[in-house]
Amino acid sequence: MPRRRITFRQLETFAAVARLKSFSRAAEALHLTQPAVSIQIRQVADVIGLPVFEQHGREIALTPAGEELLVAARGLDDVWNRFESAIAGLKGLRRGKLRVALVTTAKYFLPRMLGAFCRRYPDIDIELEIANRERIVERLRGNQDDLYVMSYPPADLDIVSRPFLDNELVVVAPPGHPAAGRRLTLADLAGEHFLLREAGSGSRHAVDEHLRDAGVRLDVRLSLSSNEAIRDLVASGLGLAVLSRHALGDALARGELVVLDVAGFPLRRPWSVVHLRGKVLPLPAQAFLDELLRAGGDGA
Numbered sequence: 258m259p260r261r262r263i264t265f266r267q268l269e270t271f272a273a274v275a276r277l278k279s280f281s282r283a284a285e286a287l288h289l290t291q292p293a294v295s296i297q298i299r300q301v302a303d304v305i306g307l308p309v310f311e312q313h314g315r316e317i318a319l320t321p322a323g324e325e326l327l328v329a330a331r332g333l334d335d336v337w338n339r340f341e342s343a344i345a346g347l348k349g350l351r352r353g354k355l356r357v358a359l360v361t362t363a364k365y366f367l368p369r370m371l372g373a374f375c376r377r378y379p380d381i382d383i384e385l386e387i388a389n390r391e392r393i394v395e396r397l398r399g400n401q402d403d404l405y406v407m408s409y410p411p412a413d414l415d416i417v418s419r420p421f422l423d424n425e426l427v428v429v430a431p432p433g434h435p436a437a438g439r440r441l442t443l444a445d446l447a448g449e450h451f452l453l454r455e456a457g458s459g460s461r462h463a464v465d466e467h468l469r470d471a472g473v474r475l476d477v478r479l480s481l482s483s484n485e486a487i488r489d490l491v492a493s494g495l496g497l498a499v500l501s502r503h504a505l506g507d508a509l510a511r512g513e514l515v516v517l518d519v520a521g522f523p524l525r526r527p528w529s530v531v532h533l534r535g536k537v538l539p540l541p542a543q544a545f546l547d548e549l550l551r552a553g554g555d556g557a
């Protein structure tokens with residue numbers, strides 16, 4: 258393979274097209290013209306001897322050769338980031354980039370921790386990605402970021418997973434709900450309407466797994482991807498929900514919601530910071546990981 262004929266620049270263009278699934282959006286992001294992007298992608302395909310994208314209707318998708326190239330491009334990106342961090346370390350600086358991906362529910366506390374880190378290391382660039390668990394696990398599988406925060410690390414990947422903060426999922430109801438203040442069994446929940454997070458979210462995974470083990474089926478009236486919308490709909494009397502305490506904000510203090518006393522709840526799954534086992538973390542990622550574990554140990 259004539260490796261020297263694919264340039265970093267072409268790989269960067271290729272990765273942008275793969276990420277944005279569009280030549281024109283990649284051109285815009287890279288401040289290039291669309292023909293310039295097309296030429297670079299054609300040059301890459303010529304060097305490899307196989308096309309790297311194919312047209313699916315109006316969308317473009319990676320070919321198997323393109324998938325392989327994307328894995329290689331991300332690996333090179335990792336190596337380069339590590340190199341930059343090492344040089345920054347040699348200069349006694351904490352420069353470089355920190356790429357963190359979080360599940361939706363971690364957005365209530367993690368950005369604050371990240372903010373404190375940014376103030377301490379103002380020269381580190383941060384890339385933050387927030388999506389539901391399924392999408393974050395997909396990013397982890399593709400080695401797209403340095404660190405991942407979730408409470409259900411996947412069992413099928415070779416990862417290092419370090420718990421750092423407690424997480425409780427509770428059953429919430431509007432105040433005045435007939436079940437409020439009573440001791441409930443899981444079977445009591447079967448007669449209620451529920452508003453739950455969407456399939457693919459960690460929160461839904463937790464509920465489904467727990468209730469499947471207990472042999473209870475919930476009447477799920479609505480599945481939503483927004484914790485805030487669920488919280489507000491429960492407060493307005495549309496049903497019950499299972500949410501992380503982190504997602505409740507001050508709704509309990511303001512009397513908009515109450516936590517029901519249900520056997521088997523709260524579900525406890527700590528927040529973990531996760532990375533691929535083979536990943537050599539760049540210095541900023543190592544520093545942030547240490548900080549999360551320290552903060553967790555301090556009971557943050």
Ligand code: PGA
Pocket residue numbers: 360361362363388389390391407408409454457458459460461
């Ligand atoms: P979610 O994940 O935000 O996708 O529900 C929460 C979790 O992993 O506990």
